[in-house]
Amino acid sequence: MDATAGAGPRLRARRRRYGEDVVKGVLAVCALISVATTVGIVIALFVPAYEFFQDISIVDFLTGTDWSPLFEPAHFGVLQLVAGTLLVTAVAALVALPLGLGSAIFLSEYASDRVRGFLKPALEILAGIPTIVFGYFALTFVTPLLRDIGIQVDIFNTLSAGLVMGVYLIPTVASLSEDAMGAVPRDLRDGAYALGSTKVQVATRIVVPAAVSGIVASFVLGISRAIGETMIVLIAMGQQPNLTVDPREAAEAMTAFIAATGAGDVPTGSLEYKTIFAVGATLFLMTFVMNIVAIRLVRKYREVYE
């Protein structure tokens, strides 16, 4: 094996240096830990999920509209949890996507270097606040606020969880979108200005379309984050499965169910224990597909402009 494969000129040593091989081996083993993590996740989720589907029909699981694993007779219709997740995700997306895109356009096209140097770390602070804190804020501040302005929400409700989660996701959407807009070459903007375009036209008709794959990637990643977020929905949205499109009511998201069941002392191997993994596998598959789409889209704009 060539010892200088990665970088530098291809020089052939007169004798083999075994120490160098050992080093490369140790580094590769560290890299393998991330592969082991993925394999571990897949095994941890899908083996118990498979056992679960030995007892419960997968068709009932995917199409049933009643989720009551603890009642007698128990029902395992995951749609009720999926609906909760999708509803809170929709509310969050309505906030995060436009506001994140708007923030990105401002940072990339309007802000001076000085203003950007101040705003970007500030957005990082927003992104660095733990979600448990947002959950607390949604429950103790936003829900009472909604009631004060006349929106009749339950104590636990999808609306305030979704609104807060949306704001929490603004930095995620903004930073990836801004990255993509920053990669759009200056020439394109200058050409449009030379033809007499205004700043608005350059931003909306040149930069945004040119960066569209990165922007879509930021949207997909933002939605994937919303689907996988746990603490905000656990604290503020509630823990009662509810098949509804009314965000003022309480409902239960997939992640909230997993956390609530995992926190309890369910006996290993019981059907209830296995529901964690069946729901977890569903969650993992949903986010996995979205993550891969986002990764591919990011590659696409990097290939075009870099």
Next chain:
Amino acid sequence: MSRSLKGGLFRLALLFSLGVGFLMLGTLLVDVFKDGLPYLDKTLLTNPPSVDPEIAGARPAIIATLYLGGLLLLFTVPIGVFTAIYLEEYADKTRWYNRLLEINIQNLAAVPSIVYGILGLAFLVRGLGLGRVLLAGAMILTLLVLPTVIIASREALRAVPDSIRQGAYALGATQWQVVSRQVLPAAIPGIATGSILSLSRAIGETAPLIMIGAVTYIAFDPTILGPFTALPIQIYQYVRLPQDEFKLLAAACIILLLGILLTLNAFAIWIRNRYRRTW
């Protein structure tokens, strides 16, 4: 509509988008401080949790969070940096397995944190029989932030110009000598910044620790191989209790947690600015 009016309105809409985030950040901080400040006293630091909010504190949670932070640095930094060195300096990027490794790390960075909790529950707590202990929590948080540390370290390594490597090779250095004595020292500020930011993200994580089973009533100082709680978990427990006093106590714990995280973040940004080098 005139062009300039349109331009002004558009600008206003953009400023509004940005403003919403900062408005909420400000409101959140004011709200938390207003609620929590009266409870942020010595009792909070020295007392264990209690059913009486007047004497309840968060001492075991604070100690456990410090332990978790220490263990995390110990685990993530070597593994993360070594993986980054492999990918950036050694791996042949035309090989399919190295490309797969890259995509795998990018995907892991976006896997929901609760899924890492399920991994910990299945393998560490039940499978290995480690039990619901602090070490299992530290290991799961390590896996959770490893992709972030790897990605940040790779960026730091990539920023070191090739001329430095070439110069060292020209003097007869082996590849490991080039990496360990030239490239790595030059990349340390970037790696440190990335690692500290990841540490601060991990310390605020709640969901994986819930799955590991940190939600128990702990009244004694935690040990690495014993049952534990952590600051975010303590917040979760206090938020869930019906009495309003406990919500205020939760706010006091949030101030403490945010204080730790903002100190870490400020330190990371300071390192980034202090040692920033343009080649």
